[in-house]
Amino acid sequence: MRRSPLAGRLMATTLPIALVLGSAGTTAVAEPMYGRSMSTYGLPGGIDTPTAETLPDGTLGATVSWSDYARRSNIVFQALPGLTTVLRYSRIDGINDYRDNGYITDRSLDLRYQVLDEQGWRPALAVGLQDFLGTGVYSGEYIVATKTVTPSVRVSAGLGWGVLAGKPRTIDIDDEGGTPNVDDWFRGGARPFASVSWQVNDRLSLVAEYSNTDYVARYSNGQVFQQGDEPGSSLNLGAYYSFGRAYQVGVYSIGGNSFGAQFSIALNPREAPYPSGLEKAPAPVRPRPSPGADPDGWSGVWAQDPTAQPAIQAALGDAMADEGQILESMALSSSRAEVRLRNTRYINQAEAVGRTARLMTRALPPSVETFVITSTAEGLPTSSVTLRRSDVERLENTEAGQIAAASVLSDAPAGAPGLVRSEGVYPRFRWSIKPTLNLGIFSAEDGLTHEVGAEARASYEIAPGLVLTGALRQRVFGNIERRGPGIPGQRGEYYTAEEYEADPSLETTPEGVPRVRSDTRMYSGNDSPVIPELTLAYYAKPTPAVYTRVTAGLLERAYGGVSAEVLWKPAGSPLALGAEVNRVRKRDFDQLFDFRDYEVTMGHVSAYYEFANGFTAQVDVGKYLAGDKGATVSLTREFANGWRLGAYATKTDLSSEEFGEGSFDKGVTLSIPLGWATGQPSRERVNANLRSLSRDGGAQLNVRDRLYDQVRESHSVKLYEGWGRFWR
Template sequence: MTQPGTALKPGPWRRRTLHTSSVIALLTALPTTLAQAQEIPGYNLYGSPGLIDMPTAGPAPDATLGVTVSRFGDNTRTTLNFQIAPRLSGSFRYSAIDNFPAPGNVDGRYFDRSFDLRYELLTETPNRPAITVGLQDFIGTGLYGGEYLVATKELFPGLRVTGGLGWGRLGSFGDIGSTGNRPDELLGEGGIPTYDRWFRGDVAPFGGVSYSPNKNLSFKLEYSSDDYAQESTTGEFDKKSPWNYGIDYRFNNGTQLSLYHVYGSEIGAQVTLFTNPKHAQVPGGSETAPLPVAVRSPAAAQDLGWTTDSASTTANAKTALKTSLEREGLVFEGLALEPRRATVRLRNPKYGATPQAIGRTARAMSRVLPGSIEEFVIVPVVNGMALSAVSIRRSDLETLENDAATEILARTRILDGYNMAPDPEAGIYPRFTWSLSPYVALSAFDPDNPVRADAGLRLGSDIRILPNVVLSGAVTKKLGGNLDEVTREDPSGLPRVRTDYAKYSKEGDPAIEHLTASVYGRPATDLYSRVTVGYLEQMYAGVSGELLWKKVDSPLALGVEMNFVKQRDFDQMFGLRDYEVATGHASAYYDFGNGFHGQLDVGRYLAGDYGATVALDREFANGWRVGAYATFTDVSYDDFGEGSFDKGIRLSIPLGWVLGQPSRQANNAEIKSLTRDGGARLNVDGRLYEQVRDYHRPEMAMTWGRFWR
């Protein structure tokens, strides 16, 4: 379940969130290009590469993200599938089964959450088929639990043949043997890996063929090894045959629309929408080009005459550079001139790819600074913290402008910005900003209602008294919604630190979303600090302190955060409740390369439980991020309740990727199976790691291709 009120607000990921839309809705508006669509295999009713109800071998193109909604008989399945790596993919599925009298159903409808993994063991060649192994519903109730080994081969253009062996549900019809005993009861709480069932029990064959006479149309025939025993005996599903057949139509934008006749008695249909974070909607972007580098004459490069009147020259350079950077959407904050070096203090509110801001600043400097200045030092600052110092030789800019960006990167030094930023110009601070915008607070996968939401208006403001001292607040007014209509109160063996969200929605109208004072700092080289005091989030007020260690050229960062908070009154005004807790974590962050980032947090959570959260995200140069996390604490599965432990999937879609214009805004969403009290963390805006790492060498190297954009 998405955390109500926070899924679409600034979270621990970089860049601020747009409050007006959900990520899943945005995905439906982002089709692939035709060239990408031709590479994507057909997806089945489970929302992964397959025929109709059975899987096929082979992956989708790397980083393909697909959303499938399918319906046949009493079954409705909604699946999010992501090609995590070239051979590995994962799925999260939310299913609704009508007329299914299982424990926990609502008015005869049973809701189920499940996760899948599949891995390509062998790629297809002219002499062998592709072979894939898969785990279906390996974390869940086990309702759709099954494993398979499947092979697929193209015999001639357009004709593909598939054969495989299945276990669990996929071994429940026409079995040809057994690999041991397999438990078959549904797991009431769900959420636990069902490793005691994997590749155990009856094994049965399945298979089929598909034929594509052209790039848009596919005909499919399959033999299914799923008996649908539970649906047939407890529901109104009437299976008459193991044979399924159907047709897929692939639109030029990549969307797959399918119509099936399944199990001799049912008509099925599905739609699958695709996108791929690796491919921009507007390749290269549509922003205006920067001004070219101004090349000096040999005489100008040696002329130090300006130093006899350096004050006047500096004043003129500041004015010219400020004007030039404003045209680029960048903010000039200060400048220090020396005979051979210029250091500029820069704020970047526009460019999601930091090197693009650095490149445009360097070009502007080449056009307005005295010719004798050979070294440009650009110091980007965020919340008053100098995060790095990018040193570029002017002569390299002049000679390499039309070469690959990697050439200038090889000659660029990226240093720690500690004590290197010029003082900000007089009159910049204090600085006041405000905004009025819509907001949406989402709650998904409630057992009584799959989707709940509140919508309203948010009035927010920031006052930057000093560069590193920020007063921030936001007030919300709900215009409509049903988050407050949760009638059931799930049992919890823990303090209700998150599960009272419906009460906050009901009584908090209007509400003070947050009201804080934050102080950021650079205590020493490689160190960054934050202290935040006030009404920190929707449910908690108190004090939060953080210290981060990160070297500017290192993939590793270490941090510690300590918080002391009290629970806020449900009306989200100034009152506090009795519950208070000290919570905090020690964290390790690591950039594994190739876009994979890991994070480990160890400490105490809001309910007083101790444990650890492990997260792995795949990130792309254009700002996309897709990841997953899991939290394990000393809370027993029984005390935690349904779901057994906290886990979820998170997405971040940069606005610049959608519009083709530079932006540091993004849509962030967290897809959780449930909101529970175990493993719950405080939501604090402005955590350090996501601010700092954007301006360090590993992250900048990934997006350095935009230096000349």
């Protein structure tokens, strides 16, 4: 993209000046410049103008603001120490579209990168893209600097383009959105903005800003809309009050003639409500008695007694069960013991391994020096940690890094000599009844939607690796009702459920694309019990580093069939390679046992790579549910306490016209461990997939328990990132 002359001058002057100012000041490292209040756009800032502030790394937050100009709901994530991202859903009054409601709803995405943090005389400096995907109601770019004048006063000043300069971009009424409006970036003339914030005390902050936003929207058909009254001036004022560690409320005025209110919440995954957890303390390591005190135990003659291993295995299994672990099998000799454990309680596999090692010191005779702790998933051994008992005894009260250095991680073979299965482990039946909540928060047509119900889920583990799983769900109430997809050429109009079921030809778009996900609302709003899943899965491990899965049955609420997967994942490697193939048929909308006519063979090959800083990249290339071919790129960040947040994008051989609004598939995934909020150890998670639209292009099959997430928990990168909890 060719930069405008003004942008070129800014890059040639502003950045060098900031660097010179920084070098002239002190070299002491300052505290990071974290935002004191959130703007109406959901980022640290003034009221409507941005600043160069950030949030603590990894912070996930939300802001809801209301004024005569807009109602904005923002989800903010500090993806990197310098990179802040925002997903926004807005209702903008005073603008009409094809619905003629007197307002429009709009989705937008912002990115801001802090190029320089504050240091000495040098201000913090940030560059931002506002609403750079889609139709561009809030489209604008900016360069802003923020400086701490006194400990309680900060000043920000910058140059803005687009809406920030009072020069909103013309909105193309035919634009389907979803693609960057690169040609508009940093063009169309810039104007300055500024703000001052005063931290009155620990709770209260006051903000004043100079803004050029004029709240006007211009469309390509010549229509011009004023969003509320024209501001009486360029001066905006606000006051914000914080309570607790995560909440803030605020009131503000725009131009002196309009007032608004705001509520913000910010959660830092490193600041759990119960930082130390509420789990009970582990059993302490039991040092071995001297050889003189237990000569038989040290000599190993006990191993010749056929009753020794069953008694030891039963005692160890009972102790592990109290810790939420299942002792699946055990091999025992006079000098070596291998236990195969299934972790059912702790989000960090290292904590399960550490507690098991402690219990082994208490249950095993003194001649056993080598401990091999093998983790399992779905009945398959996934990795082995080998320790010397003397190191466990010696290092109990040291930092976890020392026991990590003394351990060896290796691939675990499917079988091992002398393994004896524990009694009562297989077959195993489990069941649960839980409430369900489905939320839709980014629908331009429907606003916030919800569905509340209950789900009974059961699994029957017939043998190692062979699992029968089923679920029965009942809706109780909600406003997500059944309906067909949109009627082509009639924006905002939909087929009724009855019309859609009666005419099979509607299950293909006018462009010839099968409706594999755009009719997902046909699977909602069912007041009768439904079966979202009923499967038989078989997991196997043909070699120490290769895993396989075959799942057959009702795979998800919309598709049934057979799914087969193979994964190569060495325990000590950050790289994994996989392949999956699925033969599926579309289920009937009642989600029972009938099927519709559409069926497809689809699948992909995948590459995964785990970086040492908590990031995992994944690339899937193949064929999707609608028969289109392309690739999905995903990037996920995971913290040591189990928080995960990721983003993905899929582009296939469908054209923008065939794909429809949005142009390509994209979304954000969020997974929060339940134990983070409750303090109680648990492997349960709250998961969400935030996406603005359900489209047919790039649609994947939703199969539970894919191999990579099952296996990686006990492999090198993930295991050692949580190794600090080995002694917990």
